[in-house]
Amino acid sequence: MRIQFCGANGEVTGSSHLLEADGRRILLDCGMIQGDEETEQRNADPFPFDPAALDALVLSHAHIDHVGRVPLLVSRGFRGPIYAQAATAELSRIMLLDSASIAESDTLRENRRRASQGLAPLQPLYTRGDAEAALQRLRPLPYDEEVEIFPGLHLRLRDAGHILGSAAVEIWNAAGRKLVFSGDIGPRGTPILRDPAPVDRADLVLMESTYGDRLHRARADTMAELGGIFAAARRSGGNVVIPAFAVGRSQELLYWMAEHFEDWRIGEFDIFLDSPMAGKVLDVYERHEALFDAEARALWARRSNPLRLPNLRVTESAAESQEINQRDGGCIIIAGSGMCNGGRIRHHLRHNLGRDNAHVVFVGYQAHGTLGRLLVDGARRVKLFGDAIEVRAQRHTVGGLSAHADQAGLLEWYGHIAGRAPVYLVHGEDPARTALAQELERRYSCRAVLSRPGMQVTV
Known part of the structure; x- marks a missing residue:
């Protein structure tokens, strides 16, 4: 199994990670990059992989920084199934159609301005038609059910307690090698939602670190x-x-x-x-x-x-x-x-x-x-x-x-994983990631690494 880090490395938006396992290419999340105007222009850049060569996409939850570029992925050639927890599948429909409507209306308004200046029109990042095409590929799953998505490759979604339908993703192959992607982990005691479900073991962990350097107020x-x-x-x-x-x-x-x-x-x-x-x-x-x-x-x-x-x-x-x-x-x-x-x-x-x-x-x-x-x-x-x-x-x-666990909550979530698997920290700015890496290594004697764009790791 090999993982390539494609997004949310040193930043908290644009979640995207590519897993290659047993001859299959599975993308974990395909999120929108959010920030100032210059930062958001990166959303239109080519993906660091061929969308048509992907076999499947797995979504951790429906926030736009985790699902926002899915229609673009489909418009550029992806034709595989999209796996998501059932509530995430419903929420993704709302989020993506809204995102497409905003892209279309913003582009229409900008093109009126450009036309008055004699400039060529722009195209939206994606359209409602692109979003509808993407949504047809959704395959809703319940929590905790083991699903063989390809021969020898198994998927299970565990409640992450972040928003309704949010999931930590477990994927393992026929040899039993397991990757765990935390998605976004919620704090214990969040109203309405259940607490994050523990994950028992892993050979490699991709873990969010949004609030890795601080504790929330009581x-x-x-x-x-x-x-x-x-x-x-x-x-x-x-x-x-x-x-x-x-x-x-x-x-x-x-x-x-x-x-x-x-x-x-x-x-x-x-x-x-x-x-x-x-x-x-x-x-x-x-x-x-x-x-x-x-x-x-x-x-x-x-x-x-x-x-x-x-x-x-x-x-x-x-x-x-x-x-x-x-x-x-x-x-x-x-x-x-x-x-x-x-x-x-x-x-x-x-x-x-x-x-x-x-x-x-x-x-x-x-x-x-x-x-x-x-x-x-x-x-x-x-x-x-x-x-x-x-x-x-x-x-x-x-x-x-906050819907994100603080440093103590993230450490507790990792502490349930047997074997002290190496951790690659994603979805966090560097000060937060550095503080969490130091605390993980101090408390659990595990290897904690700050992911970088394009970095590849084999497990």
Whole structure:
């Protein structure tokens, strides 16, 4: 078995790794690269392999930095099956069709500008037709079931506890050599989701390292902080603007608002989930209650979908979204994208960043080069839609709501794997990866290596 590292090496987006085993070529993830404009232009670059020569694709979960280039892979020649956990397969349909629509509309708008300047038109990264062609190749799988995907090659997906349907991937050959790819590992105790399932053994581990250099705040402290932000917003009379991924973080926020509806006085706000995609994701959650943890199943048994709060409005149209920006206070606005590098959140930031009574709450990782990272790092002025905006809003980074395990959680997940297999760290910036590698070697006496683009390893 040989692995080639094709993406998310020294960065937290663009997940992609190529496995060659028993004469087969299997790609693990095919994610979008996210960041500033120059960084995102890399998405159109040729793949470091021939898509037509791939035999299969395995998806760890449905976040766009893990699935976002799948339609491009298919449009460039891939014709094999795409394996994913059943909920991931459903969520991928929502994510990829939305991504294609954005690519088409952004390109149409840019081409109008180019036409006025006498420039040649551009083509979108991929179209809705490309996304539909890719989705037809999906092969949904349950957790924990061993599947022989090719003679002698076996696949099993284990619950990773990151978002609904997220999986750690186990692949082994007839000789029993096993590769484990962590995907993204969630923290223990995440609401709605089950804790990450342990993996018993491996000969080689590809492991995420997003928060490999830090520990999250205790959940009780995080809840107190979030409640304090809502209390401050009530006093100031401003809006609370929350950039959040449509899959995972939006649902978790609604869950905590339902749990603390009375003590946080959530009923005094108008809540807008300004994301048609996030609304569709709520429907997927309703179809997959079997994947919930015991506490969430008990809550769902007592109440009919507690995520649909009485003062929640899911906005579908652009006109509905625009109406929100007429409100200068009393609203909680949850919108994508989670890193503020696209989507409706940019419009809400444009209208609220300059207000000193507004609150902007960051509840997820902000990749280098994104607008979210600039704001988290304290930028005093940012540019949105061609306008320079003075940042007067109060900014809050609530790290305890992360869907990624912290250093302690990652170490615990690896600790269940017998044999202390060598670890190659992916999906993390170098400071985080370096700190985690040092701690893995200190605690487990294993070999921990920072992957690099194009690096190849044989197991």
